[in-house]
Structures are given as C-alpha cells and as structure tokens.
Amino acid sequence: MIRAAIIVFLVAALATAMLAITGEPGHASIVWLGWRADMTAAAFVLITLFVALSGMMAWRALLWAAEAPRRAERTRAETRRRQANEVLTRGFVAVAAGDGSEARRLALKAADLADEAPGLVRVLAAQAAEAAGDAAAAQAAYSAMLGLPDMRLAGHKGLMQLALGQGDRAAAAAHAEKAYAEPRTARWAWRAVLEARLDAGDWDGARDLTKGALDRKIISPLVAERARAALLAASAAQLEADADPKRRAQALDFAAEAAKLQPGFAPGVVMAARLLSLDGKPGRATQVLENAWKAAPHPAHWLAYRDLKTDETPRQRGERLRRLASLNPAARESRILFVEQALVAGDAAGALDAAKALEAEPVTARVAGLFARAAFAAGQPDEARVWMARGVTAQQEPDWSDLDPEGRAFAYQPADWARLVVSFAESGELIHPRHERRERTMSELPELPISYVDSAPFLAAHEAVQAPYDIAEGVYEDEEPPLPPAPRGGERRPSGRRRLASAPRVAK
Numbered sequence: 001m002i003r004a005a006i007i008v009f010l011v012a013a014l015a016t017a018m019l020a021i022t023g024e025p026g027h028a029s030i031v032w033l034g035w036r037a038d039m040t041a042a043a044f045v046l047i048t049l050f051v052a053l054s055g056m057m058a059w060r061a062l063l064w065a066a067e068a069p070r071r072a073e074r075t076r077a078e079t080r081r082r083q084a085n086e087v088l089t090r091g092f093v094a095v096a097a098g099d100g101s102e103a104r105r106l107a108l109k110a111a112d113l114a115d116e117a118p119g120l121v122r123v124l125a126a127q128a129a130e131a132a133g134d135a136a137a138a139q140a141a142y143s144a145m146l147g148l149p150d151m152r153l154a155g156h157k158g159l160m161q162l163a164l165g166q167g168d169r170a171a172a173a174a175h176a177e178k179a180y181a182e183p184r185t186a187r188w189a190w191r192a193v194l195e196a197r198l199d200a201g202d203w204d205g206a207r208d209l210t211k212g213a214l215d216r217k218i219i220s221p222l223v224a225e226r227a228r229a230a231l232l233a234a235s236a237a238q239l240e241a242d243a244d245p246k247r248r249a250q251a252l253d254f255a256a257e258a259a260k261l262q263p264g265f266a267p268g269v270v271m272a273a274r275l276l277s278l279d280g281k282p283g284r285a286t287q288v289l290e291n292a293w294k295a296a297p298h299p300a301h302w303l304a305y306r307d308l309k310t311d312e313t314p315r316q317r318g319e320r321l322r323r324l325a326s327l328n329p330a331a332r333e334s335r336i337l338f339v340e341q342a343l344v345a346g347d348a349a350g351a352l353d354a355a356k357a358l359e360a361e362p363v364t365a366r367v368a369g370l371f372a373r374a375a376f377a378a379g380q381p382d383e384a385r386v387w388m389a390r391g392v393t394a395q396q397e398p399d400w401s402d403l404d405p406e407g408r409a410f411a412y413q414p415a416d417w418a419r420l421v422v423s424f425a426e427s428g429e430l431i432h433p434r435h436e437r438r439e440r441t442m443s444e445l446p447e448l449p450i451s452y453v454d455s456a457p458f459l460a461a462h463e464a465v466q467a468p469y470d471i472a473e474g475v476y477e478d479e480e481p482p483l484p485p486a487p488r489g490g491e492r493r494p495s496g497r498r499r500l501a502s503a504p505r506v507a508k
Contacts, residue, residue, distance in 0.1 A: 006053065012045070012049050027039075027040060027041060028044035030044075080113055080115075081116065083113050084113035084114035084116075084117065085114075087106050087113055087114070088106075088114060088120055088121070088124060091103050091106035091110055091124045091128065092124060092127075094128070094131070095124070095127045095130075095131050098131055099131065100128060100129075100130075100131035100133060100134075101132060103127070103128035103131050103132070104125075104128040104129065104131075106124070107121065107124045107125040107128045110124060119148070119150065119151055122144060122145055122148075122151065123145075123154065125137075125141045126138050126142050126145070126158055130158075135162060135165075135166070138158070138162060139159065139162055141158075142154075142155045142158035142162065143159065153179055153182055153184070153185065153186060156179035156182075156189075157175075157179060157188065159171075159175045160172045160175035160176050160179070160192060163175065169199075172192070172196075173192070173193070173196040176192035176193045176196060179192075180192075180193050185218060186218075187218055187219065191422065191426075194210070194227075194421075194422065195418070195422060197209060198417075198418035198422070199418055201238075203231055203234055203238065206227075206231050206421070207228060207232075207235075210224050210228055210231065210425075211224070211228075222428075223425055223426060226265070226424055226425045226428055227421060227424075227425035228261060229257075229258040229259075229261040229265050229268055229424075230258070230262075230267075230268070230417075230424045230425060231421055232254040232255070232258035232261070232268065233254070233255060233258040233265065233267050233268035233271060234414075234418075234420075234421055235251070235254050236251040236254040236255040236258065236268070236271055236272075237251075237267075237271065237412070238251075238414070239254070240252075240271070251275060252272075252275040252276065252279060255268055256275075256276065256288070258271075258272065259272040259273075259288050259291075259292065263288075263291045263292045263295040263296070264292065264295040264296035264428070265424060265430075266296070266300055266301065266402070266409075266410070266430060267409075267410040267412075267420070269289065269292040269298075269301065270300045270301065270304050270409045271410070272285070272288050273285040273286075273288050273289050276288065277308055282309070285308055286305070289301050289304060289305045289308075290305075290324065290327055293327050293333075297328055297331045297332075297333035297337075298333065298399055298402075299333060299336075299399055299400055299402075299403065300403060302321060302325075302333070302337050302340070303403070303407065303409070304409070306320075306321060306344075314344055314345055314346055317341075318341040318343075318345025318346075318347070319345065321340065321341035321344060322337075322338065322341045325337040325341065332361065335354070335357045335358055336366075336367075338354040338357070339351050339358070339370055339374060340370070342354055342374075343373055343374065348377040348378040348379070349378065351373075351374040351378070352374050352378050355374050358370070358371075362395075363390055363391075363394050364394050364396065365391045365392075365395065365396050365397070365444040366396075366397050366400050366444045367391075367394075368387045368388070368394050368444075368445070369388075369391050369443075369444040369445040369446055371384075372385075372387035372388045372391065372445065373446045384446075388445055391444065391445045396435065396441065396444075398435045399430075400441055400442070400444065401434045401435035401441045402430075402432060402434065402435075403441055403442040404439075404441065404442065405441065405442055405443070406442075407442050412433060413433075416433040419431055420433075
C-alpha cells in the first residue's frame, strides 16, 4: 500500500511541476492561528501530497509496532509447525525403516509439537509401537482412533492387521466387517470381508458382498464382473458332484453364466463345456470353447474341445482342432495346437513344418516334448531323444500344471478356489496352485523306445559303407607261442612270484 501511495505522489508531483513550468503556477494563501502563508498553487499541492504521504507512513509504522506481539506469536507458531512437520516426517521414515525405538521417540516429540495434527500423531504412535514390537501399545493406539469418526476406518484396519499377526482370524474378520459397515469405507475392507467369506466357503455370501460393493461404488464394474464369474465357477465346482439333480442343474447354470461373463476365465469355461456335454448339448459346449479360445487360449480348452466327439477318425479330429486353432492363429497356444493337430491327423511333415513357428519360443518341458513327438513321427528318433533330454531339465509351464496326471483340468480344493477368486477379480490373471506346490501334472514328454532302432540314420549309413580294401584272412593273425619245456630232474620251475629283498635273518 505504501508503494502505491509513493507512486501516486510522484505522479501528482510530476504533473504539478509540469503545470508550474508552463507559466501557470497559480496562487494560494493559508491563514491559521494568526499566521498567513502565501505560495503558489503548485507548491501548495506538493506540500499537501507530502504531508498526506508522511501521515500515512506514520500510521503504518504505528500499526506495525502495535502488531509486533501478534506477529512474533505467528512466527513462533510457524516455527513450531515446521518443526512438527519435520519430526512427523522423520518418524514415519523411521517406521518405514523398521527403527521402532527411534520412531517411538519421535512420536512422543511430535505429540508435544503437532497440536494441529493429532490424527497424524496417533497414526505415528501406533505404527511406531508396531515397529518396536509392542503389540499392547499398538492395540491401545489403534483402539483410541475408534473414538474419532475420521480415524475409525484407520483404527479398524490397524486392529485387523494386529489380529491377523496374532493368528486371531475371527477378530480380524470382525474388524473388517465393522470397517466395511462404515459410511465411508475402503476397498481393503471389502477384500478382507470377501476373503473371510471365501475361507468359510460362503460362495453365496461372497456374491452378495460383491454386488453390494458395486452398488456402493467401492469396486469397478469390471472387478465385480470378474469376481462374480469366478464365484459362479467356484459354486459350480462345489455343486457338480452333488447327488441332487437340481443342484447339478444349478451347477450347469452357474458354469454357463460364468463362461458368458468372462470367456477368458478358463476354469469356468472348461467346467461349462464339460457339464454341457454331459447334459447332451455338445453344440453349446463347442460354442463356449470357441469363444474362450478367441479371448484367451488355454491348453485345457483344446483338450476339452478334442474330447467333445469320440466317433471321428484321426484325420477328422485333426481337421476339427485345426479349425479351433485358426480362430486365434497368432496366439502361442494356437501355434502349439497346429503341431498337435498335425500329429493327431498323422501328418508328420505338417507337424515339423508347424513346429518351426515355435523355434523362437523358450524351451519348456511341454515344447520339448512336442518337438520330440514331431521328430519321432517323422522318423528321426535321434533328434527326438535330443529333445527328450532337453525336456527333462526344462521348466514347466504354469498353464499346463492346471492338468493333473489323469488329465482333469482345474481339480482345485476350496482353498485354491478362494485364492483364485480374489486374484482373478483384482488382476484378471489366473493363479496356478498346482504349479506353486510343484505337484505332478499330465505327462509332457512322450514315451519313446529305450534302444536305438535299426532305422537310425547313422546305423543305416554304417551298414551301407564297404571296406576300402579286402582283408585276407589269417594274414594278421598271430601264432600261439610254444609252450616252455618241462623242467629236468632237480630243477625247479621258476615261480611267477619273486621274493622281495629283506634284511638278513637273525641266527637262532
């Protein structure tokens, strides 16, 4: 404000000076308390402006002096706030570094400084107690948060994690339920409640929970759709072996809906195809598998597709598998299936030609077994054994591990289904429990003859090569050496063993 007044004063003074220079300075007289002052009008204007500016500056100086105590208080508060922020920052860094003792010391210091951020102080105190291994203090700190509406959700989360760390899953589930019931909840609460219901095998309750989370906009429609598809497949897996025909029919409905919602969810698709085939609907099963192959091919898809028909010749089956692979020719599984269908149809040359598309792929046990079968079918047993040897030490494919040794796909336990539901709902990717546990899978390597066959190339070439010259019999045969003559009387036959030299014997 003072700067603006000075600028106005300078502009007015300049204007007055210009008027005075032009020859019209004017005249002004002031009479005050018996005194009279005569001057030009320009001088009067300049004096008036100067007095006004001086008065304003004096007033501002008086106000500045009057506000000095308040200004000092604000400075102290700002310094205290800056120190509190620094202490809180260092405290949270100590928690992240796992230094519990330093974090607790900084939490106590922050409690004295951070008067304006009590929530952060409570969070730091609780996390510092956790980092220091003081479960009782951490529980007390998190419990204190429950009294503050804005911190109630954080308190429930901390108490839930403490309960999980202590192995008390019931208490953890209770805190998750309370957190989910808050007006403003979070996604972690939904996931914790979902996992609790899945662990209990409550598939219906999990579906209702997912629908409620979608209505409350806690999860996105895509996550809700994936979760519903996985839950329907898990329910179908539980119901398909039931003795009640109505429950088996419900399993078919659940599996078909799961395949419709998410064609890329292989467990639901394979289950739907199997149940539809058993129900006498191979056409619908074929359509379900073909839609799934377009979305996300899986080895269990083409195996289920292969088994839909049992009254066809190998050539017809190979042609049908070729049509399936052509629906998504760029996919890796389709390139593998082109080799498989050629082997099924008995086209060894076609199998070798199709295998060239897999040469750039990393060698896994499955790929090595496929190359071995193609080479053996083409009459190259030695090449097949080379691939067999590579396949023994090659890595297993996670997707192939979903098939057990009997060829059953996704024969999971309820705990596996529970993990699969959560993983697929959030990421859209399948987990492979059998691969994680390193369980046996369906054989990837073929069973080839142990010994070399007569048609091996190098044996055939060896038999065809003639000797460069004739070998006369008896030319290079050595005659037997003559027997030594019998010893004459009194002579001993020299012994084959020689006595080693020894020291003289002591006389007896």
